[in-house]
Amino acid sequence: MPKDTSTLTLTGVSKTYPGAEIPVLRGVELRAGAGETVAVVGPSGAGKSTLLHLIGALDTPSAGSIRLGDIDVTALTGAALAVYRATRVGFVFQDHHLLPQLSARENVLLPTLAAPGGDPARADALLTRVGVAHRADAFPAQLSGGERQRVAIARALINGAGLLLCDEPTGNLDRDTGTGIIDLFLDLAAEGVTVIMVTHNLTHAARFTRCLELRDGAPVPLEVMA
Numbered sequence: 001m002p003k004d005t006s007t008l009t010l011t012g013v014s015k016t017y018p019g020a021e022i023p024v025l026r027g028v029e030l031r032a033g034a035g036e037t038v039a040v041v042g043p044s045g046a047g048k049s050t051l052l053h054l055i056g057a058l059d060t061p062s063a064g065s066i067r068l069g070d071i072d073v074t075a076l077t078g079a080a081l082a083v084y085r086a087t088r089v090g091f092v093f094q095d096h097h098l099l100p101q102l103s104a105r106e107n108v109l110l111p112t113l114a115a116p117g118g119d120p121a122r123a124d125a126l127l128t129r130v131g132v133a134h135r136a137d138a139f140p141a142q143l144s145g146g147e148r149q150r151v152a153i154a155r156a157l158i159n160g161a162g163l164l165l166c167d168e169p170t171g172n173l174d175r176d177t178g179t180g181i182i183d184l185f186l187d188l189a190a191e192g193v194t195v196i197m198v199t200h201n202l203t204h205a206a207r208f209t210r211c212l213e214l215r216d217g218a219p220v221p222l223e224v225m226a
């Protein structure tokens, strides 16, 4: 399904925020090919959200390299940086971040506004894919929490991104609804989408291909499954 099926590779990634003495991340290594699912776990403050921001090129590491296929993510500037953020990665947050005055379909189309050619048919196809086609005309306030997250996932995929960066996407959902979202991530991964997900839920983490545990910013690699 995604246009882009490049492998994500992090090598020796470290991050020290300006003015801070202690690094938030130290020597993080990660490799995720198309369709792989990686759970990022660790205590509050371990640097999990920071790691997603670096992969999404919202911030730059202090050392190390981040590559998506042949793209050197940390070297991107100007138009190339904007294209990467808009088309190569999709973010899903704990809060859905949908605009309340737009319908589900319009929210999904929002990221296409910067690049002319947004296709309502593609939005509807994605809403079908994530299981909420029947709610396309509803506004966020009329949707359940799980439905809102499904719309947010469709929005993250509308520009063809092959890499989903999810920060505690089930954090606000009850157990069964959260399990349904994880089921959806695994289905999308089977179609080639790479999913990197921060979670505090170890049951969810165990269903992913791999688990990256961060402790004091450093990785504790742990193979949950072969």
Ligand SMILES: Nc1ncnc2c1ncn2[C@@H]1O[C@H](COP(=O)(O)OP(=O)(O)OP(=O)(O)O)[C@@H](O)[C@H]1O
Pocket: 017, 018, 024, 042, 043, 044, 045, 046, 047, 048, 049, 050, 051
């Ligand atoms: N923009 C920033 N400037 C300075 N320090 C920051 C910034 N963002 C995060 N930090 C600090 O970096 C550390 C890691 O933050 P981060 O948000 O990555 O942790 P986390 O693992 O996502 O935690 P949580 O599970 O609570 O979401 C924290 O000590 C935080 O205060």
Ligand SMILES: [Mg+2]
Pocket: 048, 049, 050, 167
């Ligand atoms: Mg966080």
